[in-house]
Amino acid sequence: MSYTVLARKWRPRSFAEMTGQEHVLRALSNALDSGHVHHAFLFAGTRGVGKTTVARILAKCLNCERGMSSKPCGQCASCVEIDAGRSLDVLEVDAASQSKVEETRALLENLAYAPAHSRFKIYLIDEVHMLSTHSFNALLKTLEEPPPHVKFLLATTDPHRLPATVLSRCLQFNLKNLSVSLISGRLRHILEAEKIAYEPATLPLLASAADGSLRDALSLLDQLLAFGNGTAGESAARAMLGTVDREQVQRVAELLADGDPAALLRYAQSLEEWSPDYERLLQDLAGLLERVAMQQAVPGYAADELFPAELLQTLAARISAADLQLYYQAAIMGRRDLRLAPDPRSGLRMTLLRMLAFRPAGAGVVTAASTADAPTGPIGTPAASAAPPPMPGPGNVAARGESSWGETLAALDLSGAARQLASHCLLIERTAGLVRLALDSRVALVPTATQIDKIAQALSRHHGQSLRVTIERDTVAGESPARERERQAAERLAQAHETFAADPLVQAMQQQLGANIQPDSIRPAKPN
Numbered sequence: 001m002s003y004t005v006l007a008r009k010w011r012p013r014s015f016a017e018m019t020g021q022e023h024v025l026r027a028l029s030n031a032l033d034s035g036h037v038h039h040a041f042l043f044a045g046t047r048g049v050g051k052t053t054v055a056r057i058l059a060k061c062l063n064c065e066r067g068m069s070s071k072p073c074g075q076c077a078s079c080v081e082i083d084a085g086r087s088l089d090v091l092e093v094d095a096a097s098q099s100k101v102e103e104t105r106a107l108l109e110n111l112a113y114a115p116a117h118s119r120f121k122i123y124l125i126d127e128v129h130m131l132s133t134h135s136f137n138a139l140l141k142t143l144e145e146p147p148p149h150v151k152f153l154l155a156t157t158d159p160h161r162l163p164a165t166v167l168s169r170c171l172q173f174n175l176k177n178l179s180v181s182l183i184s185g186r187l188r189h190i191l192e193a194e195k196i197a198y199e200p201a202t203l204p205l206l207a208s209a210a211d212g213s214l215r216d217a218l219s220l221l222d223q224l225l226a227f228g229n230g231t232a233g234e235s236a237a238r239a240m241l242g243t244v245d246r247e248q249v250q251r252v253a254e255l256l257a258d259g260d261p262a263a264l265l266r267y268a269q270s271l272e273e274w275s276p277d278y279e280r281l282l283q284d285l286a287g288l289l290e291r292v293a294m295q296q297a298v299p300g301y302a303a304d305e306l307f308p309a310e311l312l313q314t315l316a317a318r319i320s321a322a323d324l325q326l327y328y329q330a331a332i333m334g335r336r337d338l339r340l341a342p343d344p345r346s347g348l349r350m351t352l353l354r355m356l357a358f359r360p361a362g363a364g365v366v367t368a369a370s371t372a373d374a375p376t377g378p379i380g381t382p383a384a385s386a387a388p389p390p391m392p393g394p395g396n397v398a399a400r401g402e403s404s405w406g407e408t409l410a411a412l413d414l415s416g417a418a419r420q421l422a423s424h425c426l427l428i429e430r431t432a433g434l435v436r437l438a439l440d441s442r443v444a445l446v447p448t449a450t451q452i453d454k455i456a457q458a459l460s461r462h463h464g465q466s467l468r469v470t471i472e473r474d475t476v477a478g479e480s481p482a483r484e485r486e487r488q489a490a491e492r493l494a495q496a497h498e499t500f501a502a503d504p505l506v507q508a509m510q511q512q513l514g515a516n517i518q519p520d521s522i523r524p525a526k527p528n
Contacts, residue, residue, distance in 0.1 A: 007218040010190055012053055013060075013074055013083060019186045019214055021050055024173045028054070029070035032061050037068075038171045040143050040152040042128075044159040045175030048215030051155040054175070055124050056082060059090050062151060063118040078118055089118035096127045101134035108142055111150055120151045128154040129161040136163050143169040177212025180204055186214060187221060191232060196225065198232035201246070205237045241280075248276075249284045250311060252352070253292070256327055257318040259444050261356050268349055270520060278344040279335050282351065286331040292316050293324045299450070310416075317417030320446035323359055330355045359444065406481040412462055418454035421447055423482040425471060435459055437471045440480050447471050492524040 012018045015025045024043075031037050041058065043051040060083070062068055065076035072079050081087035093107065107123070115121040125131075131139070143152060143166060154170060156162065184203040191198045206224065210217035220241075221232065228236035234246075248271060255264040271281070294301045295312040319327070334351030341347030405427035414422060424443045428436040435456075439445060456469040479487065500506060500522055509515040 005219070006190060006222050007215045010218065012050070012057065014072065015057055015070060018050060018054070018057075020178045020182045021054070021175050024054060024175060027173070028058060028061075032058075032068060032070040035068070037062065037151070039146050039150065040154070040170040042154045042156065042159065042162075042167065042170035042172045043175060044156050044172065046177055046212060047157055048210075048213030048217075049175045049178060050214070051157075051175055052124075052126055054173075055153040055155055056090075058153060059087075059122045059124065059151075062120050062122065063087075063089065068119065087118070089115040089120065090122045090124060092124045092126065094126050095130040095135075099130050099132050099135060101132060101138055104131065104135040104138045108138065111142060111147055114149055119149075121149055122151045122153060124153045124155070126155045127157065129156045129158045133163075136166055140165055140169075178214055179212075180207040183207035183210055183212075183214055183217045187217060190218075190221075196230070196232060199234045201234040202232045202237045205234065205241060209241050246284070246307070249281065249288055250307070252281075252285055253288055253315055253319075256323075256352070256355060257315060257444060259356060259359070259442065261353060264352050264356070265349060268345075268352055272345060278348045279338050281348065282331045282335045282338075286328055286335075288315075289324055289328040289331065292319065293321070293328065296321055296324065313416045314420055317420040317451070318443065318445055320444055322446070323444050326358060327355045330358075406484060408459075408462070409481050412455075412458040414454065414458040418451040418458075420482075421445060421451050421471075422455050423485075424480050426478055426480050428472070430467075433466065433468060435467050435469045437469065439471050439473045440483065441473050443482075489524075493522070496522050496524040 015029060018025055041055070043054055045051050057072070060072040060074070060079050061070055063078045063082065064072040065078050066073045074080075074083070078087065078089075082090050085092065091107070098104075098107075111121070113121075140163075142150075146152065152170070159167070159172070159174075184207045187203045187206060188198075188200075202224070206217050206220045209220055224232050224237055224240055227240045251267060252264070255267055258264075288307055291301070291307055292312055292315045295309075295316040301309075301312065330351055334347065334354070337351070338344050338347040341350065405425070408427070409419075409422055412419075412422070421439075422437070424440045424445060425437040426440070428438050430436070437455075439447065452469050452471060456467055459469065460467045497519065501517065506515075506517070510517075
């Protein structure tokens, strides 16, 4: 049994089945239901957005045997014949292959004859901009004064190439490129209807690669099903499209947040073994940074299948708004500059270095207070602007660099960006009504009043008293909880390397077989 490609099998047969283009469908539906139908329509738009599909559905609406309306029955002889492409009264013409004036004149000779058994004789001319100048001249008079039983439905991907005299005689409808969310939703509907296994993160990848064209997305889906042996998996989609894994994009963003050029360059070099599309890597990085910026600007911003909300919240806490804008601009400009670089790899490395080299300086002191105690002060102002902190005295229970801050943080009812911020701080002092924290100056974080307020509330609940919190950016002695975790992880990894290299079996394989140890493949065992 022959296979029907998805783009043909799932071609809409009514306006209700269309994806997007509501502005066009509404105008056509109103015209059909009111009986005020123009004699010539021009549908313009890029490939695969539904121009010819809308024209065919409109032809069914005009010639449905149950009456002209925006909802053809789809079951009468006329509707069935139009769906099958064999209606005698609906003539489909490909102007790209029939552009000569002789062919146009031969087509128009039958205009005077009434339709065979339908209400209208309909001429559907696809890629109409391909007609020659003489063909347009032959068509012009007919477009101006057509017989009452004739309708013209024209489709084009390049309306600017049509003569103004032709444009002025048609109702023009510009079909929009479809959004990633609309295409993803349609792909999800088709996959579920076909009972095909898929991973949700696959859909935005295909939709993005389709660049606004639903037909291209369905063609890519067909290709993926063949590539993935009947399933639509994310890894298979990335391999087919030549895109890097999203975890690699996330790792690049995390290393940017760390601000460590050496680690960033080492990781960029490690990506070479995957032979990635470096332009697509920067595109995906810009997409992630855009979502992080939205998370900062609109708390609770909805995530998608590609990047979960937890990741966006963490990066939003670690990367300042100014740095985000710089990284995003560098990423999109870096895509343009890749073709000018000596090679794409060096172009990527220079783009990443440019991001870190031009980072703006960090902000100063940020202060906030528990809502149960005092109003929150403005971001970037000294703590004294909200309420002057008490002077240190005998009642202090902590000093600069106190190591117990990590234990206190572990016991706090705190999550998300606020916990991320607190983990990069050290406790300076705590008095009866104030907790002073110092933010590690090596971390590119810009605390917000909301985050500080959440920390103040959590500390107030933990200590059973109303506390204000101030955060100062300073170079302090000691380790923040986050730095302590990083150090311990590095020590475990170093120990894993030593243990692996000292293993007798590994040493024997090196000596006898010439085996080499791949350092990046070694991971410490997870603690019990």
